[in-house]
Amino acid sequence: MVVVANPPVVDQIPLLRSPGPRDSFAAVPVVDLSRPGAARAIVDACERFGFFKVVGHGVSADTMDRAESEAVRFFSQALADKDRAGPAYPPFGYGSKRIGLNGDMGWLEYLLLAVDDSASLSDSCAAPSNAAFRAALNEYVAAVRKVALRVLEAMAEGLGIAAADTLSAMVTEQGSDQVFRVNHYPPCPALQGLLGCSATGFGEHTDPQLISVLRSNGTSGLQIALPGGAAAARWVSVPSDRDAFFVNVGDSLQVLTNGRFRSVKHRVVTNSLKSRVSFIYFGGPPLAQRIAPLPELLGEGEESLYKEFTWGEYKKAAYKTRLGDNRLAQFEKK
Numbered sequence: 001m002v003v004v005a006n007p008p009v010v011d012q013i014p015l016l017r018s019p020g021p022r023d024s025f026a027a028v029p030v031v032d033l034s035r036p037g038a039a040r041a042i043v044d045a046c047e048r049f050g051f052f053k054v055v056g057h058g059v060s061a062d063t064m065d066r067a068e069s070e071a072v073r074f075f076s077q078a079l080a081d082k083d084r085a086g087p088a089y090p091p092f093g094y095g096s097k098r099i100g101l102n103g104d105m106g107w108l109e110y111l112l113l114a115v116d117d118s119a120s121l122s123d124s125c126a127a128p129s130n131a132a133f134r135a136a137l138n139e140y141v142a143a144v145r146k147v148a149l150r151v152l153e154a155m156a157e158g159l160g161i162a163a164a165d166t167l168s169a170m171v172t173e174q175g176s177d178q179v180f181r182v183n184h185y186p187p188c189p190a191l192q193g194l195l196g197c198s199a200t201g202f203g204e205h206t207d208p209q210l211i212s213v214l215r216s217n218g219t220s221g222l223q224i225a226l227p228g229g230a231a232a233a234r235w236v237s238v239p240s241d242r243d244a245f246f247v248n249v250g251d252s253l254q255v256l257t258n259g260r261f262r263s264v265k266h267r268v269v270t271n272s273l274k275s276r277v278s279f280i281y282f283g284g285p286p287l288a289q290r291i292a293p294l295p296e297l298l299g300e301g302e303e304s305l306y307k308e309f310t311w312g313e314y315k316k317a318a319y320k321t322r323l324g325d326n327r328l329a330q331f332e333k334k
């Protein structure tokens with residue numbers, strides 16, 4: 001009898017070209033939230049890249065460090081203990097390597113958690129059960145959500161929308177669909193020998209919500225696609241900054257602005273030596289929220305580029321797609 005060993009799991013994870021120094025996105029737009037002019041700078045960055053870095057946010061290093069060290073402690077447990085916090089589908093809790101429901105794989109493990117109306121981790125998911133970890137995450141989520149709301153208010157101001165809370169209210173309304181994700185990308189030394197290649201940590205995708213706010217430890221790995229016009233998009237590496245937040249425009253915000261803001265394509269490349277830990281807050285609206293261009297943003301005679309849909313409809317459609325699919329395509333008016 002021939003016994004065929006299961007292929008090592010890394011065989012199922014696509015490879016990417018390892019980033020080099022020349023791929024570094026030195027020109028990442030930096031917005032100081034504490035200074036006048038932030039609103040204008042945010043709108044500019046959202047139009048050009050759908051991505052920017054936030055400093056001057058006022059979140060204490062303590063809040064970030066405590067959440068990070070508790071996360072490191074959680075992920076250093078034995079797999080059997082972590083599995084007790086899962087499976088991640090449907091969809092909340094601990095997950096490892098499998099992303100979504102349709103066969104995407106990445107070199108990571110994660111916690112996917114729901115955030116309730118009062119900005120705490122939802123009690124409907126018992127994971128993580130450790131009280132110190134939960135408390136640290138709750139403190140962090142409350143702080144990062146405030147940053148997200150300030151950014152959404154600044155966007156409305158920069159876009160010239162009269163009601164300052166037009167966008168932020170969508171993620172503070174009762175029943176808003178807020179999600180929090182803790183990602184751990186272990187180093188992938190198996191690939192050290194394969195010259196120039198790294199495992200995909202999280203494959204290329206856009207985020208479906210309005211806005212995502214990310215913070216990572218000092219290990220790089222995040223890349224964004226710079227719009228290439230007629231040419232192919234160029235992937236650039238975002239230098240890590242553990243004291244800053246990085247904001248992504250999501251698909252829903254692209255639609256609300258009728259394409260003026262870009263939903264940024266991004267991915268994570270695994271480091272061969274160091275682990276990366278990241279936290280991402282995803283601000284989504286209630287399921288019944290209609291996602292359509294804000295009337296204030298439509299010029300005379302300008303029509304929506306998209307068919308009408310609710311966030312619930314978009315989310316349902318998103319979960320049927322593969323990570324790298326263009327999810328908005330089926331909602332574009334031809």
Ligand code: GA4
Nearest residue numbers: 091099100101181207208318319321322323
């Ligand atoms: C991308 C943004 C968030 O991480 C997420 C992801 C979700 C998941 O991991 O379950 C999705 C992905 C994300 C988009 C398409 C679908 C759903 C995996 C996937 C293949 C939590 C989200 O909301 O959408």
